[in-house]
Amino acid sequence: MNFDELFGHLGQHTVDGLAKGSIYALVALGYTLVYGVLKLINFAHSEVFMVGTFAVLGTWTVMGATNNPGIGMMLVFLAAGLVAGAVASGATAVAVERIAYKRLRTMNAPPLAFLITAIGLSLVLSEAFGVWQGRLVKGMPTIVPQEVVFQIGNTAITNTQLITVVAAILMMIGLDVFINRTRYGRGVRAVAQNPDTAALMGVNKDRVIMLIFLLGGLLAGAAALLYSVRYGNTRFNVGFILGLKAFTAAVLGGIGNLRGALVGGLVLGVIEVYAATLTSSNWEDVAAFVVLVVVLLFRPTGLLGESLGRARA
Amino acid sequence: MSDLTRTVLLDVDHVTLKFGGVVALNDVSFNIYRGEILGLIGPNGAGKTTCFNVMTGVYKPTSGKVTFDGDKITGRRPHEINHMGVARTFQNIRLFPEMTALENVMVGTDSRHKTSVVGALFRLYRVRVKPEELPAVDSDNGFIRFTQQVRRWGAKTFGLSRHTLEERAGERKSLDLLRFVGIEHRANEEARNLPYGDQRRLEIARALATEPKLLCLDEPAAGFNPAEKEDLLQLIRRIRDLGYTVLLIEHDMRLVMGVTDRIVVLEFGKKIAEGSPAEVRDNPKVIAAYLGETADAS
Amino acid sequence: MTTDSKVERDPKVERKRVSIGDRWRALPKWQRWLGFAAFVAFLYYLPLLGIPGLTWLRTDYIANGNNWAGVLFTCAVYVLIALGLNVVIGLAGLLDLGYVGFYAVGAYSVALFGSRQSPVVQAIQDKFGLSQEWAMLWAVCIIIALVLAMISGVLLGWPTLRLRGDYLAIVTLGFGEIIQRVVRNSVSWSGGPAGIAAIPGPEGAPSADNKVFGLLDAKPWYWLALSVVLLIVFLVRRLENSRVGRAWLAVREDEDAAAVMGVYPFKFKLWAFAIGAALGGLSGLLFASRAGFIEPNQFNAQLSILFVAMVVVGGAGNMAGVAVGAFLLAYLPERFRDFAEWRFLVFGLALVIVMLIRPQGLFPSRRRARELQDRREEVPAGV
Numbered sequence: 001m002n003f004d005e006l007f008g009h010l011g012q013h014t015v016d017g018l019a020k021g022s023i024y025a026l027v028a029l030g031y032t033l034v035y036g037v038l039k040l041i042n043f044a045h046s047e048v049f050m051v052g053t054f055a056v057l058g059t060w061t062v063m064g065a066t067n068n069p070g071i072g073m074m075l076v077f078l079a080a081g082l083v084a085g086a087v088a089s090g091a092t093a094v095a096v097e098r099i100a101y102k103r104l105r106t107m108n109a110p111p112l113a114f115l116i117t118a119i120g121l122s123l124v125l126s127e128a129f130g131v132w133q134g135r136l137v138k139g140m141p142t143i144v145p146q147e148v149v150f151q152i153g154n155t156a157i158t159n160t161q162l163i164t165v166v167a168a169i170l171m172m173i174g175l176d177v178f179i180n181r182t183r184y185g186r187g188v189r190a191v192a193q194n195p196d197t198a199a200l201m202g203v204n205k206d207r208v209i210m211l212i213f214l215l216g217g218l219l220a221g222a223a224a225l226l227y228s229v230r231y232g233n234t235r236f237n238v239g240f241i242l243g244l245k246a247f248t249a250a251v252l253g254g255i256g257n258l259r260g261a262l263v264g265g266l267v268l269g270v271i272e273v274y275a276a277t278l279t280s281s282n283w284e285d286v287a288a289f290v291v292l293v294v295v296l297l298f299r300p301t302g303l304l305g306e307s308l309g310r311a312r313a
Numbered sequence: 314m315s316d317l318t319r320t321v322l323l324d325v326d327h328v329t330l331k332f333g334g335v336v337a338l339n340d341v342s343f344n345i346y347r348g349e350i351l352g353l354i355g356p357n358g359a360g361k362t363t364c365f366n367v368m369t370g371v372y373k374p375t376s377g378k379v380t381f382d383g384d385k386i387t388g389r390r391p392h393e394i395n396h397m398g399v400a401r402t403f404q405n406i407r408l409f410p411e412m413t414a415l416e417n418v419m420v421g422t423d424s425r426h427k428t429s430v431v432g433a434l435f436r437l438y439r440v441r442v443k444p445e446e447l448p449a450v451d452s453d454n455g456f457i458r459f460t461q462q463v464r465r466w467g468a469k470t471f472g473l474s475r476h477t478l479e480e481r482a483g484e485r486k487s488l489d490l491l492r493f494v495g496i497e498h499r500a501n502e503e504a505r506n507l508p509y510g511d512q513r514r515l516e517i518a519r520a521l522a523t524e525p526k527l528l529c530l531d532e533p534a535a536g537f538n539p540a541e542k543e544d545l546l547q548l549i550r551r552i553r554d555l556g557y558t559v560l561l562i563e564h565d566m567r568l569v570m571g572v573t574d575r576i577v578v579l580e581f582g583k584k585i586a587e588g589s590p591a592e593v594r595d596n597p598k599v600i601a602a603y604l605g606e607t608a609d610a611s
Numbered sequence: 612m613t614t615d616s617k618v619e620r621d622p623k624v625e626r627k628r629v630s631i632g633d634r635w636r637a638l639p640k641w642q643r644w645l646g647f648a649a650f651v652a653f654l655y656y657l658p659l660l661g662i663p664g665l666t667w668l669r670t671d672y673i674a675n676g677n678n679w680a681g682v683l684f685t686c687a688v689y690v691l692i693a694l695g696l697n698v699v700i701g702l703a704g705l706l707d708l709g710y711v712g713f714y715a716v717g718a719y720s721v722a723l724f725g726s727r728q729s730p731v732v733q734a735i736q737d738k739f740g741l742s743q744e745w746a747m748l749w750a751v752c753i754i755i756a757l758v759l760a761m762i763s764g765v766l767l768g769w770p771t772l773r774l775r776g777d778y779l780a781i782v783t784l785g786f787g788e789i790i791q792r793v794v795r796n797s798v799s800w801s802g803g804p805a806g807i808a809a810i811p812g813p814e815g816a817p818s819a820d821n822k823v824f825g826l827l828d829a830k831p832w833y834w835l836a837l838s839v840v841l842l843i844v845f846l847v848r849r850l851e852n853s854r855v856g857r858a859w860l861a862v863r864e865d866e867d868a869a870a871v872m873g874v875y876p877f878k879f880k881l882w883a884f885a886i887g888a889a890l891g892g893l894s895g896l897l898f899a900s901r902a903g904f905i906e907p908n909q910f911n912a913q914l915s916i917l918f919v920a921m922v923v924v925g926g927a928g929n930m931a932g933v934a935v936g937a938f939l940l941a942y943l944p945e946r947f948r949d950f951a952e953w954r955f956l957v958f959g960l961a962l963v964i965v966m967l968i969r970p971q972g973l974f975p976s977r978r979r980a981r982e983l984q985d986r987r988e989e990v991p992a993g994v
Contacts, residue, residue, distance in 0.1 A: 041777045103967055113966050115706050115780050116923050120962030123916055127956035240912065244785055251778070282796040289789045296778060297770035369871075395873035407868040409861050420861045423854040424873025430882045433853035434846055457641050476853060483854075523873050 006277045011155030013273050019161035019230070021269020022168035026223035027246035028253070028261040029175060030093070030216030036256035037192045037212050040101070040111075043118035046243020047125035048093045048217050052224025053234035054129060055088030056081040057140050060228075065141045077143045081228065086221035093217030094210055096121055102206070122239075130236035140232045164226045171222060172262045175215065179258060188212060192256075241285060245272075248292040254302025263303055319346040322527055322558050328367055328377035330582075337363045338374070339582045345527065350549065350559040352573035352590075354566065356602055359579040361562050362404070365531060368560075369401055370394040382526060395424055400525035402516040404532045410505035414496065414515050417504050418487035421522025426483065428476040436474035446473070490518040494548060510541050517548070521557070528552065529560045534568050546572050566603065570594065578602070654837055658683050658830045678945075680829035684901060686941040687836035688894050693921045693937035694843050694930060695890025700919070701928035701976070702856065703883030704863040705772070706780040709787030710918045712767075713760045713888040715910035717895025719794060720756035722807040722905055725749060727816060729807050730800050749811045753896060760892025761885045768884035772877055788912040795907040806906025810899050817903045824900075832901045839897065843890060844930060850886075859883060913955055920958045924965050926972025935974060 006013060027049050034042040059080050069077060100117045107113075150157040179185035190198035191208045199205050227242075228234065245268060253264025268288060275287035295302065323345040330338040338360050345351045355361050366372045368379055370389050379386045381397055389397070400421075409417050432438055447468050450461040491497045494514040499507055504515060513533055520528055530549070534542045542565070549572050553559055563569045569576060569590070576593045578586040580602045586593050593599055635643065658680040692714065699707045723731040724747040732746045747755070767786055771779045794801045801807075809816050812824040813835070823831045850856055861869040862876045870876055899905050917940060925936020944954050965972060 041781060100963060100967065107970070109966075109970060111776060112700075112704065112706055113970050115777060116919065117963055117966040119708065119916055119919070120959045120966065123913070123955055123959030124963060127953075127959055131952055131956060241788070244781070244788065247781055248785075251781075280796075282792070285792055286789050286796075289785045292785060293767075293770055293782060296774060296782065300774050300778070390875070391867070391870035392873050392875040395871060401871060403868065407865050409864040409868070411864055412857070412860060416857060416860075419854075420857050420869070420874065421872050423857060426854060428854065430850070430855050430879075430886070433850055433855050436849070454641065480853065519872065 001278050003278065006274060009154060011153060013277055014270055015155055015157055015161060017270030017273035018266050019164045019269070020273060021249070021266040022164045023223050023227050023230070023265075024242070024246045024249040024268055025168050025262045025265025026171060026219050026226070027242060028249040028265050029172070029219045029258060031247050031250040032253075032255055032258060032261040033188075033212045033216045035250070036258075037188060037195075037209060038101075040114050041118070041247065042096070042213075042216070043115065043243075044096045044100075044121040044125065045093070045216060045220065046239030046246070047122045048089045048096070048239075049220040049224055049227075049242060049246075050126060050129065050234070050236070050239035051092045052085040052089035052221040053228055053238060054133065055084040055221070056225050056228045057138060057234055059084035060141060060143070065143060067142045068145050069143065074143055078225070078229070081143075081225045082222060084221075085224040085228075086218045089221030089224060090214050090217035092125070093213040093220070097210060097213040102209075126236050126239060133236060135236060137233050137235045140228055140234070142232055144229050160230050164230060167222065167226060168262070168265075171219060172258070175219070176258055178215075184208075184211060245285075245288050248288050248295075250302075251292060252295050252302055254304040257302065257304050260302055260304035267303070319348070321345070322347045322382055323368065323560075324380040325364075325368065326378050326380065328364075328374045328379065330363060330367060330372060331375045337582050338367065340377070341579070341582070341584050342377075343577045343584060343587055345558060345560060347526075347558055348553070348556065349574040350553050350561060350572055352569040352576040353560060353562045353579065354564070354569050354576060355579035357564070358581075359602075360582040361579055362531065363582075364579060365401075365529065365560075365562055369399055369529060392424075395523055395525075398524070398526035399529065400520035400523045400527070401529040402513075402520050402531055402533060404535060406509075406512050406516055408504040408512060408515060408519070411503060413501050413503055414491060414507060414511075415484070415487055415500040417515055418490055418518050418522045419483050421519040422483035422486055424523040426479045428479050432474075432476050436476050438475040439472035440475055440478055441472045442468065442478070444469075487518075487522060490521055491515075493521075493551075494518045495544075509536060513537075513545075514548070517552075521552070525557065527558045527560060529562070531562050532564060533561070534563065534565055542568055651841065655834060658833050678829070680833050682942060682945045684829050684833040684836055685945070686938050687833055687840055688898050688901075689918075689921060689937040689941040690934045691836065691840050691843060691894040691897070692891060692918050693925065693933040694840065694847060695887045695894065696918050696922050697927065697930060697933045698847060698850075698883055698890070699887035700922050701933065702851065702859045703880055704776075704859075705880060705883065706776060706919075707783045707884070707887060708780050708915050708919060709767075709783030709785065709790075709912075710887070710891050711910050711912065711915040712783070712787040712790040713764060713891030714895035714898070714914070714918075715790050715794065716760045716763050716888075717756040717892030718899035718905050718910070719801065719807075719895075720759050720892065721749070721752040721896045721899050722810045723801065724755050725752040725811040725816075726807050726809045728802075728809045730802060734800075746811065746816070749813055749815065749900070752811070753893070756892045756896040757889050760888045760895075764885045764888025765881060767888075768881050772880045772884065784912065784915070787910075787915045791907050791910050791912070794910075801907075804907060806904060808904040810903050810905065812900040812903075826903065829901070832897075836897055839893065840934075843893075847930065855879065855882070916962075917955070917958055920962050922972075924961055924972055926974040926976060929972070929974055929976035932972055932974030932976065936972070 027045070030045045030048065031042060034040060034045070060077060063077065063080060065073075065077050100121055101114065104114055104117060144160055144163070147159050148156045149159050149162055179188055187198070187203045187208045188211065190201065190203050191205055195205055198208075227238075246265070249264035249268045250261050251264070252268055253260025253262065268291060271291055272284040272288055276284040321344045325341060325343050328338055328341045329336065341360075341364060343351075353361055353364065363372065367374050368386070370386050370391060370393075373387050381394075381399060384397060386394060386397070386399070409420065412420070428438070448461065448464045450458060450465055452458045452461055488497065488500060491500055494517055496507070496511045496514050496518070499511055499515075504512065507515060517528075517530070517533065533549075534545050537545060546568065549559060549561065561569065561573060573590060575588065576586075576590055577584060578593060578596075578599050580598075585598045585602060586596045588596070635646075638646070661679075692710065695713075696707065696710050699705050699710075723729045726732060727744065727746045729746075735741065736743065736745055767783065768779075771782045795804050797803065798805075811817070812821070812832075814821045814824050817826060819825075824835070825831075858869065858874045858879045861872070861874055862879055866876050921937040921940045922933045923936075924940065925934065926932030940958070944951065950957075969975075
């Protein structure tokens with residue numbers, strides 16, 4: 001247990017953790033949105049994220065991106081990556097809903113059938129990319145070279161960390177406003193509270209469900225871009241562990257609760273970095289899992305409590 | 314019989330229940346005595362079902378307590394309350410739809426059985442049995458006859474497993490109960506295929522199978538026509554005659570008057586009257602409470 | 612118990628529904644016993660059978676060798692896994708996505724306590740001054756594997772079984788992945804990524820002197836696994852046809868009503884989970900003993916999904932169905948090894964297609980089939 005390292009550079013580790021957690025938070029929002037409305041864990045969401053990273057990679061490859069482009073091209077690549085990731089992930093999420101879940105809903109299938117279909121889809125997506133793109137790690141060009149932008153004491157904050165955290169928080173606020181202040185958001189909250197009554201009141205349930213899958217997909221696409229910028233690689237099974245952690249983040253914050261997803265993601269990221277510092281990076285995934293079990297044991301409704309419909313967000 | 318000669322089975326002691334600011338039950342107290350049929354009545358929204366849920370441990374009262382046969386009921390889990398000797402039926406029937414009628418009742422009898430997973434798996438707990446309980450040897454086919462003889466010899470030498478005995482006893486008792494409520498001919502039909510009235514009877518049989526000291530019936534006559542209600546009255550009386558204590562929650566005044574020994578009346582979460590059917594019927598408060606409901610109640 | 616009720620049913624309906632299963636059930640009991648005995652005898656004879664194209668399977672051990680018996684052994688182990696997982700998914704209605712975790716616990720139990728090369732055995736040797744040849748007996752390892760697997764099942768089920776079912780799914784999924792990492796990281800006691808060799812079988816550590824359970828001839832291994840499968844079928848049937856089976860079904864149908872009738876849902880769910888875990892551990896032990904060597908990569912999370920696929924495709928709740936499902940999903944990949952790349956893609960597709968088109972599985976249990984059909988009838992016309 002390396003306590004000296006942890007407390008000697010506590011600020012640095014916290015910043016690293018927050019940056020890491022921001023990506024979890026964005027993916028966690030996808031789980032939380034779907035869960036809040038349908039009470040369904042969308043296992044395939046991790047693969048929605050994976051598709052996004054490949055879309056970013058593909059776009060950059062087609063555009064001929066290289067390491068360390070100038071600031072102008074950097075912005076172009078980022079914008080293109082964001083669009084590609086969001087479109088690919090959003091489309092995948094909606095396709096998953098259309099092809100599988102909608103049919104199961106009309107069949108009035110038991111929850112077990114949804115879960116099994118979801119893991120089946122998850123396997124199909126990741127294996128399809130495994131067969132198509134090969135099973136090795138695929139590297140990406142470094143679009144944003146790491147630079148330290150702030151230095152507070154012995155804590156250095158890099159540009160990518162800053163971009164990641166700020167982007168995540170901005171998107172979170174945007175989503176919060178969308179759900180709480182717009183007409184579409186009201187429909188989402190209505191269906192989350194009581195689907196049948198909402199349907200009677202003229203809310204188009206299918207459209208709302210498609211909307212939340214689309215939103216979740218777009219956010220996963222954004223997360224895919226941030227991931228690509230930060231880690232510079234992807235793989236056919238990149239979604240599995242990340243999805244598991246994002247789900248843990250959602251449960252930690254209170255699944256179904258949008259702000260909870262953000263808080264849960266950030267907290268989980270920090271816990272992981274602390275755990276990795278104390279032991280070794282081999283154990284950070286184990287730490288995340290232990291967190292999940294402990295939360296379920298002592299506070300199954302999460303830090304901020306559940307519910308997309310009732311509380312504000 | 315005066316109250317002095319009877320023993321209290323269930324004691325509802327100054328129970329108050331609040332949901333947020335709403336007072337669902339306000340200082341309600343009454344007793345159920347062993348061997349009686351107590352009716353709990355009141356207009357819609359009077360708190361009958363809430364009171365029922367407190368008595369069966371679903372809700373925990375804000376203050377006051379419920380004691381059953383000397384033990385506190387509040388805070389216990391549903392299956393523990395069942396083991397204490399409280400059984401209930403549901404207002405909106407909740408059978409196990411895919412199980413046969415017989416199996417539904419057998420789930421009830423299992424509540425009193427000692428065999429659990431290990432016992433069912435290995436069946437090592439052996440019990441000596443009387444000769445008439447040994448497996449029969451009755452086949453004409455020589456080969457089968459031989460296997461039957463082997464089994465009989467085994468049962469004679471090693472006894473039968475407690476699991477087997479309990480399973481047999483449970484089946485026998487379940488069939489008896491089905492006969493008692495009058496649906497023996499439906500034993501092998503799935504519960505969901507039973508007609509509505511038979512489903513209600515099956516629920517009663519299933520509750521009785523758990524050998525309760527107190528049987529709680531939650532609006533058992535809901536959706537019945539007068540002839541069916543009359544049959545149900547007969548059934549409830551027969552249940553009482555077997556020595557069970559019955560709590561009857563009912564909306565229909567006439568049904569309650571016809572069968573109960575005593576009645577407790579609730580209105581707006583408060584007890585407004587208690588006494589024999591005749592006393593309650595003439596109580597002005599009760600008449601006032603039910604005035605707007607007479608058409609409904611008949 | 613459902614057979615008696617047919618007498619009263621409409622004859623028209625009856626004629627329509629006569630299937631092989633119904634005909635089978637209509638036979639006198641002794642004929643069914645005879646048929647079953649003949650089938651069992653056939654299963655034991657199976658490795659000696661030679662049908663060109665069907666039973667010739669390539670092996671990596673010997674050039675041009677036939678691995679038919681080895682594949683049969685794998686099939687038998689997978690059938691055992693499917694039977695265990697069927698208790699969890701089919702009977703108790705709990706989705707366990709980390710079954711590979713229990714499989715790994717079983718495999719590592721026999722490896723860590725039975726192999727002379729394992730750090731655990733070596734530590735025990737040092738501590739008690741035992742000879743270098745000492746290791747736990749295989750029979751003792753079986754008990755250790757069962758107990759450890761059950762304990763891990765209970766530890767995992769305890770916090771999650773009280774919660775909604777989908778939490779259980781995700782926690783078990785995590786468990787399946789995490790256990791592999793724990794093993795890989797803990798070099799000091801698990802051998803780490805290098806794995807552990809010299810895992811014993813019924814005759815002790817693998818060596819050329821072993822007369823029956825050797826490395827080359829897989830037939831005795833298959834017969835052993837088959838015997839275990841038959842024993843487990845017998846035991847699980849006992850559970851199904853007892854109050855335990857009724858309790859599982861009752862909890863699956865209406866948990867609250869079951870609790871009010873005196874069934875403690877948590878207890879029976881936990882039992883199902885523990886029994887499933889124990890069977891997973893047992894199959895892991897058989898696998899490790901036969902292989903003689905294991906390493907963490909053999910226990911990846913995808914395997915869990917394969918296990919779920921066996922149960923779901925075969926027909927959850929029906930032991931014969933899941934056994935056929937397991938056989939197919941173990942045999943077909945061996946038969947079509949050239950398409951190994953596509954293997955998990957096909958499993959995923961199979962899961963999705965079965966759920967969307969035939970949610971009861973290929974061989975639905977009668978009861979479960981009705982349950983699912985019934986839900987469809989309940990859908991209001993407007994949807």
